[in-house]
Amino acid sequence: MFQKLFTSSILLLFFLNSFSQDKINVILIGTFHFNNPGNDAAKTNNRDMLSKENQLGLEQITDLIVKKYKPDQIFVESNYNKKRELNDNYQLYLKDKFSAFTDTIKNARMRKLYTEGETFQLAFRLAKKAKNEVIYPIDTLIELRFDLLQKLIKSDAKLSQIFKDKVANLSKKANYTLAKKDLKEVFKDLNTDKDLNENKGFYISFANSLGINENYFGANLVSDWYKRNLIMYSNVQNQLISNTKNIVILVGTGHAAMFKDFIKNDEKFNLIELKTVL
Known part of the structure; x- marks a missing residue:
């Protein structure tokens, strides 16, 4: 009898404590890639993030976030194993010496990444x-064979047309959003449940069903996509510091679609919808 009462008391105490602890507010920002490397199937038009208009937009967005939920930690889609390099660059940025570093980069693609990329311009x-x-970087390197997926799709005329239509629709919607003058409205549109679910839906409703006779190639590809996102999310969970109240997670919209589900099911976090901040 005593053992049962003791066990019940411990469970009750744990239950009460779990609710008494303040949750961490999470502002999840799904973004387009500012430097637009063109790696995604859906092709989008360039938006000059160095223009006066867009620089003002970034100032407005960051001012609003700091005013309403001053972040204690910011997590970005950058290589988790290169945290020191990332923060060495951040220290240069704080000292207004970042351009001295970027001016030394000879590769045009890499220079564009460091000067225009969302990690450096927004985060x-x-x-x-x-x-x-x-x-705090969170990205991990898991090889996702989208080249083999496209090869599989091209072998079937019907699948190929479905894929082309899906990509064309995604490209059209993305370009419509990116053409909006107000950068705040761009981010609001990118982070609606509808847009994020459509992004995630491509993997579930289309890719997952392919290659059943090729050892379930589609399902394995989608599971690798989930695995990558779960590892990235784990890198958020395991870099939290004590007394953190507000965090920002800045990732591509494909990752944001997954992260939104993770955050909603994580008892430590309280998801703040971006539209309520901007």
Whole structure:
């Protein structure tokens, strides 16, 4: 009898404590890639993020986030194993010496990444305003054979047409959003449940069903996609520091679609819809 009462008391205490602890507010920002490397199947038009108009937009967005939910930590889609390199660059940024580094980059594609990429243009700017000392990378390298997926699709005329139609629709919608003048409206549109679910739906409703006779190639590809996102999410969970109240996670919209589900099912977090911030 005593053992049962003791066990019940412990369970009740754990239950009450889990609800008494404050949840961490999470602002999840699904973004397009500012430097537009063109790696995605859906092709989007370039948006000059260095223009006066877009620089003003980034100032407005970061000001609003800091005013309403000053982030204690900011997590970005950058290589988890290169945290030191990322933060060395951030320290240069804080000292207004970042351009001295980017000017030394001879490869045009890499220079564009470091000068225009969302990590440096949005996350660094936000972290500086929030007086953060460190940026937290979360990305992991898992090989996803989309080249083999496309080869499989091309072998079937019907599948090929379905794929082309899906990509064309995604490209059209993305370009419509990116053409909006107000950068805040661009981010609001990118982060609606409808758009995020359509992004995620491509993997579930289309890719997952392919290659059943090729050892379930589609399902294995989708499971690798989930695995990558779960590892990235784990890199968020395991870099949280004590007393953190507000965090920002900045990732591509494909990752954001997955992360939104993870956050909603994580008892430690309280998801803040981006539209309520901007």
